[in-house]
Amino acid sequence: MTQREVERFNDEELVNLASQGDQVAFSELVRIHQHEVYTLAVRMVADRELAHDVAQEAFVRAWRAIGRFRGDAKFSTWMHRITVNTAFTHRDRRKRTAADPLDVVYREPESESLSPERGGESAAIRGPLGDALMALPESLRSVVILKDVYEWSHVEIAEHLDITVTAAKVRLHRARKSLRVALWRHQDEEVA
């Protein structure tokens, strides 16, 4: 299958071809979904370089598992799940690495690695809401992103984050409250 031929196919047809081992079809799926997967990865890990690694790893995992993709969800939904799992694997790996005092010293601050000068964009991550999201602790940020941006249920979030449904609800509550304070702080100060 050539690149020009696969460009005519939709996701479902590309997934069918890819599950039979067609690398060109899978490359087309990567090309189509790269921005979506990368955006989710940036939102989960709040670091562009790490998000690149997470997105790359997520696609490689998807290629290895594409034969088991049942097609009862959209490819993009399936990719979201793989990306979230990959992001958490990388986070755990980074936590273990950060236990080394030298790594702690040289670790780039999250806000700096997302600075517009370095990344060159984007409203998807920057802006008052993007800044407020990135300023949240990772445990709160992941829950509010999955619930309010990607419309996951509390049960799905709890399963993927390996927490209880109650913990997911508590984290969502805290995250929304923090975002509300961050976004309307000036208004509140004026009223006071």
Next chain:
Amino acid sequence: MNARCAVVRMRLPGVDSVDDLGERLTGHVETCLRCQAEAARYRTLRRRLGALSRDLATAPATLVPSVITRIEIDESETSADLRIGLRRAAVAVSAAAGAAVAATAGTIIVVGLRRSHHAA
């Protein structure tokens, strides 16, 4: 701000709609301008967060090529593993066949020797 306002403020971050606050608190919000303003802020927050799903960052140009390279390496390693596996299987089969031939030959020799011993 009265006690009900405080309860509404405490519970608003956890609900997706004012209706989820329960009849009594929903009724209070309908008559309290401060609580309506607070509920509107959370509604705006949820709407703006929802809108982020359509707002994509641009992936670095290196992402697609790096994925394709990783997959090609993965595939070549898999086929190399498969080739090594097949080669090992072939060696094992020929070793087993050699052992079987040797065992059969040994048996024939032993039986032949016993027969000649009995005949003598």
